[in-house]
Amino acid sequence: MAIEVVPLTETDIPGVIEVIQQAFADDPYFKWVFDGPKFNKQRNYDSLAARCHWGIRNAMFQVAKEQDAILGVSCWLAPQPTSTPESWYSWVQGWSLSFNQLVNNIRYLGRGGLRANRYWIWKARQTEAQSQIWDDPLGYYFCNMVAVSPAAQGKGVGRMLFEAVTRKADEEGRKCYLESSKNVPNVQIYERMGFHMSMEMECRDGEDACMLYCMVRNPKTTE
Numbered sequence: 001m002a003i004e005v006v007p008l009t010e011t012d013i014p015g016v017i018e019v020i021q022q023a024f025a026d027d028p029y030f031k032w033v034f035d036g037p038k039f040n041k042q043r044n045y046d047s048l049a050a051r052c053h054w055g056i057r058n059a060m061f062q063v064a065k066e067q068d069a070i071l072g073v074s075c076w077l078a079p080q081p082t083s084t085p086e087s088w089y090s091w092v093q094g095w096s097l098s099f100n101q102l103v104n105n106i107r108y109l110g111r112g113g114l115r116a117n118r119y120w121i122w123k124a125r126q127t128e129a130q131s132q133i134w135d136d137p138l139g140y141y142f143c144n145m146v147a148v149s150p151a152a153q154g155k156g157v158g159r160m161l162f163e164a165v166t167r168k169a170d171e172e173g174r175k176c177y178l179e180s181s182k183n184v185p186n187v188q189i190y191e192r193m194g195f196h197m198s199m200e201m202e203c204r205d206g207e208d209a210c211m212l213y214c215m216v217r218n219p220k221t222t223e
C-alpha cells in the first residue's frame with residue numbers, strides 16, 4: 001500500500017499524538033525538560049492536541065499515512081520575511097494557543113511534569129541562536145517538529161515528510177532551518193536531506209545540560 005503525505009485533519013490527531021509520544025520517549029531534550037516521575041501522559045496528550053488544533057490553522061502540519069495508519073508527522077512554520085510584520089491573525093492565534101495551555105494547567109493543577117524554568121531557558125537560547133543564524137530576509141521554513149513511529153523509522157518516511165516542504169523551499173529559493181535534539185543519528189539523517197550544521201546550542205540548568213544542533217538547508221537550484 002502506498003504511503004501518502006497529506007495535511008493533518010482533526011481525525012488524525014489521536015494517531016499523530018501516539019506517534020509523537022512514542023518517537024520522543026527517549027529524546028534527550030524531552031528527558032531534560034520533563035521531570036520523569038512527574039510526567040503526566042494525558043496532560044501531555046491534551047497539550048499536544050491543542051498544538052495540533054493550532055497547527056491545522058497556522059502551520060504546515062503534515063502526516064504520512066498508509067491507509068488509515070499514521071506513520072509519521074511533521075510541523076513546519078512558514079517563512080516570515082523580515083519586511084513583513086506578523087499578522088494580527090497569527091498573533092491572536094498564538095495567544096489563543098497560550099490560553100488553551102493555561103486552561104490545561106488549571107485542569108491538571110500543573111504542567112504535568114514540564115520544568116517551566118528549563119522550557120524558558122530553551123526559548124531564550126533558541127531566540128539567541130535564530131538571531132545569529134537567520135540572516136536571510138526571505139525568512140526560513142522552520143521545522144518545529146518531526147517524528148516517525150519507531151516501527152516505521154529508517155524506511156524513507158522521514159524523507160517523504162521533509163521533501164513535502166524542501167521541494168517547495170527549493171522552488172521559492174528559500175532556506176530551511178531545524179534544531180535537532182539528537183546528534184547521533186539525527187544530524188547525519190538531516191545531512192542526507194541537505195542540511196548542514198550551523199551552531200551547537202547548549203541549554204544549561206545548573207549541572208544538567210542539553211545540546212541542540214541548529215542546522216540550515218540552502219535551496220537547491222535546478223540550473
Ligand SMILES: CC(C)(COP(=O)(O)OP(=O)(O)OC[C@H]1O[C@@H](n2cnc3c(N)ncnc32)[C@H](O)[C@@H]1OP(=O)(O)O)[C@@H](O)C(=O)NCCC(=O)NCCS
Binds near residue numbers: 024158182
Ligand atoms: C529523525 C527521523 C524523523 C527520520 O525519519 P526516518 O523515517 O527514520 O528517516 P528516513 O528513513 O527517511 O531516512 C532519511 C535518510 O537518512 C538516512 N538514515 C536513516 N536512518 C539513519 C541512521 N540511523 N543513521 C544514518 N543515516 C540514517 C537514510 O538512509 C536516508 O538517506 P537516503 O534517503 O539518502 O538513503 C526519525 O528517525 C524519528 O522520528 N526519530 C525519532 C524522533 C526524533 O528524533 N525526531 C526529531 C527530533 S529533532
